[in-house]
Amino acid sequence: MTDLALPAAETAARTAAPTVAGRPRRRTLAYLQAAPLALVFLVFLVVPLVLTGIVSLWEYNEYEIIPALTLQNYADVFDGCLSADLCTTLRTYLSTVKFVALTLAITLPLGFAIAYFLAFYIRSGTVRMGLFLLCTIPFWTSNVIRMISWIPLLGRNGLVNDTLRALGLIRAPIEGLLYSDFAVVLAFVHLDTVFMIVPIFNSLARIDRRLIEAARDCGASGAQILWTVILPLAKPGIAIGTIFVTTLVMGDFVTVGVMGGQQIASVGKVIQVQMAYLQFPAAAANAMVLLAAVLLMILGLTRMIDLRREL
Amino acid sequence: MNVELIGLTKRYGAATAVDAIDLKVPSGAYCCLLGPSGCGKTTTLRMIGGHEHASAGDVVIGPKAVGDAAPSERGTAMMFQSYALFPHLDARDNVAFSLRMRGSGKVERRAKAMAMLDLVQMGHLAGRLPAQLSGGQQQRVALARALVTGPKVLLLDEPLSALDPFLRVRMRVELKRIQTELGLTFIHVTHSQEEAMALSDLVVVMNAGRIEQAADPRTVFERPATAFVARFIGGHNVIRLPDGLIAVRADRIRLGAEAGPAARPARVVAVEYQGTSVHVGLDAEGLERAPESPAALTAILSDADFAARPLRPGDTIPVGWDAAAAHRLDA
Numbered sequence: 001m002t003d004l005a006l007p008a009a010e011t012a013a014r015t016a017a018p019t020v021a022g023r024p025r026r027r028t029l030a031y032l033q034a035a036p037l038a039l040v041f042l043v044f045l046v047v048p049l050v051l052t053g054i055v056s057l058w059e060y061n062e063y064e065i066i067p068a069l070t071l072q073n074y075a076d077v078f079d080g081c082l083s084a085d086l087c088t089t090l091r092t093y094l095s096t097v098k099f100v101a102l103t104l105a106i107t108l109p110l111g112f113a114i115a116y117f118l119a120f121y122i123r124s125g126t127v128r129m130g131l132f133l134l135c136t137i138p139f140w141t142s143n144v145i146r147m148i149s150w151i152p153l154l155g156r157n158g159l160v161n162d163t164l165r166a167l168g169l170i171r172a173p174i175e176g177l178l179y180s181d182f183a184v185v186l187a188f189v190h191l192d193t194v195f196m197i198v199p200i201f202n203s204l205a206r207i208d209r210r211l212i213e214a215a216r217d218c219g220a221s222g223a224q225i226l227w228t229v230i231l232p233l234a235k236p237g238i239a240i241g242t243i244f245v246t247t248l249v250m251g252d253f254v255t256v257g258v259m260g261g262q263q264i265a266s267v268g269k270v271i272q273v274q275m276a277y278l279q280f281p282a283a284a285a286n287a288m289v290l291l292a293a294v295l296l297m298i299l300g301l302t303r304m305i306d307l308r309r310e311l
Numbered sequence: 312m313n314v315e316l317i318g319l320t321k322r323y324g325a326a327t328a329v330d331a332i333d334l335k336v337p338s339g340a341y342c343c344l345l346g347p348s349g350c351g352k353t354t355t356l357r358m359i360g361g362h363e364h365a366s367a368g369d370v371v372i373g374p375k376a377v378g379d380a381a382p383s384e385r386g387t388a389m390m391f392q393s394y395a396l397f398p399h400l401d402a403r404d405n406v407a408f409s410l411r412m413r414g415s416g417k418v419e420r421r422a423k424a425m426a427m428l429d430l431v432q433m434g435h436l437a438g439r440l441p442a443q444l445s446g447g448q449q450q451r452v453a454l455a456r457a458l459v460t461g462p463k464v465l466l467l468d469e470p471l472s473a474l475d476p477f478l479r480v481r482m483r484v485e486l487k488r489i490q491t492e493l494g495l496t497f498i499h500v501t502h503s504q505e506e507a508m509a510l511s512d513l514v515v516v517m518n519a520g521r522i523e524q525a526a527d528p529r530t531v532f533e534r535p536a537t538a539f540v541a542r543f544i545g546g547h548n549v550i551r552l553p554d555g556l557i558a559v560r561a562d563r564i565r566l567g568a569e570a571g572p573a574a575r576p577a578r579v580v581a582v583e584y585q586g587t588s589v590h591v592g593l594d595a596e597g598l599e600r601a602p603e604s605p606a607a608l609t610a611i612l613s614d615a616d617f618a619a620r621p622l623r624p625g626d627t628i629p630v631g632w633d634a635a636a637a638h639r640l641d642a
Contacts, residue, residue: 208395210391210392210393210395211395211397211398213362213389213391213395214389214391214395214396214397214456215397215408215412216362216381216382216383217360217362217382217383217388217389217391217409217457218383218408218409218412218456218460219381219382219383219409219412219413219460220408220409220412221412224412228408228411228412229397232399233398233399
């Protein structure tokens with residue numbers, strides 16, 4: 001009897017202790033444990049952001065950057081936006097947002113379908129792991145090489161056009177395959193679908209299989225189960241995946257540049273060009289506006305889905 | 312509605328989980344499928360509910376064989392182990408779920424769900440999510456959800472095993488009340504013989520995919536059909552005599568002067584005080600001891616009898632039983 005009672009007494013003592021002396025020490029310990037990551041965030045996120053914010057308020061001319069306080073850079077960003085036709089910034093944002101929408105429209109159903117397949121149809125953990133690795137193949141080589149390799153496939157005399165011509169389906173090569181909106185979206189889908197798959201898979205994997213049986217017992221059809229049980233429970237994963245894809249596409253300049261044949265404007269591209277011309281204050285101002293825009297989009301998303309509650 | 316199983320079989324590859332069982336559950340009966348884990352009781356239940364495809368045999372519910380009909384077309388409803396409530400829906404919407412799947416209007420299904428929640432005394436917590444409910448409350452919601460479509464047969468998969476002992480006894484009473492009130496056929500899977508005894512009109516003891524005995528609780532306890540039943544149901548001594556196995560209820564074992572002419576000397580190896588009774592473990596010459604049990608025989612004495620003549624481990628005492636108390640076993 002005493003043997004049995006001992007562990008219970010011990011746990012009681014342990015839970016009681018923090019109320020007396022243990023709590024401050026435990027809190028210090030918690031802060032200590034969080035400190036390394038906090039430090040990384042501080043040095044590599046907060047400090048650069050603050051610096052960018054400061055630089056965005058500086059003046060610049062052709063020769064030098066002058067530490068002063070001016071809102072001119074922001075005024076330049078929105079120059080002409082109040083007039084009837086759209087200003088460059090607004091048009092660039094619209095173009096980028098269009099890519100976000102198109103990429104989401106494809107990666108979301110695609111990512112959900114793949115995640116669903118992995119979570120519900122693959123029983124063996126080894127096979128699942130293998131298929132996951134397959135999803136990461138796009139990341140086995142660098143971004144630039146990956147995009148260059150589209151050229152022999154999609155180019156005017158590329159594999160696709162040649163095959164179609166050989167089959168007699170088309171007479172003249174299709175022009176819009178490369179250096180077009182289509183090519184940009186294709187590259188985004190290729191790159192970003194995995195960022196949709198992983199969080200959605202995570203949500204789906206946590207769904208108790210008995211819920212699906214229970215739904216079937218209640219007379220739900222396959223489509224009803226998907227719509228009323230699986231989809232609501234996958235919402236956190238969908239939200240996180242959407243945030244990933246949105247931020248990736250909003251901030252991109254390489255993909256739009258290469259796949260668009262340097263003909264399509266994007267917000268990231270504007271910033272990159274300004275950096276190339278050493279117009280750091282202008283680039284910083286644009287970056288701050290981009291940051292605000294992305295944050296607003298994420299805020300909108302979290303309004304729709306309460307992530308903190310769902311996690 | 313009555314439920315009949317005819318040669319019902321479930322095979323997983325080479326392994327047979329349920330081996331051609333036949334069973335008749337009369338309409339309005341409370342039937343418990345009782346057995347150790349892995350005996351095939353849950354698989355049987357799932358085949359009745361349409362959640363598992365039968366390898367062979369038939370399930371007949373009411374007038375017709377249900378074959379491969381979907382769960383909702385059988386007139387059955389299942390209450391799942393650990394309840395399987397939808398975590399994103401509150402109690403009322405959980406109960407209303409099957410009505411929603413059938414396309415009934417919002418107002419109508421919510422009213423029905425509320426009536427059902429009131430039946431299980433959960434009306435006041437209708438707006439809570441499952442995570443905000445205790446185990447017992449979740450179970451009531453699960454029960455309401457199973458009952459809301461008016462099934463004729465309710466299938467319960469270890470419904471009480473996740474509850475603490477005190478709540479288990481309370482919910483047991485509740486289940487029996489609802490079953491009697493609604494006049495439904497309940498088929499309840501459990502590994503607790505106490506639960507099966509307390510609830511059922513028909514106890515079905517299963518072992519290794521077969522039915523060992525199907526009878527009312529009193530018959531199962533008084534006249535266990537096999538050594539397995541006698542051991543599993545508890546309270547019995549299974550004794551190998553030269554001419555076969557017999558079961559003697561532990562409370563019919565006689566010690567000392569009352570042991571009778573066929574008595575043999577036994578050594579006390581364990582004494583356990585249980586409140587109203589005392590369990591005495593005994594070893595005797597010529598009686599084999601089952602591998603996992605602490606003693607060859609167990610005698611249950613009333614606390615008064617024990618107090619009048621206390622025993623201690625190491626004592627030697629004659630042990631016997633009335634010939635009438637010995638029940639011959641099949642195997």
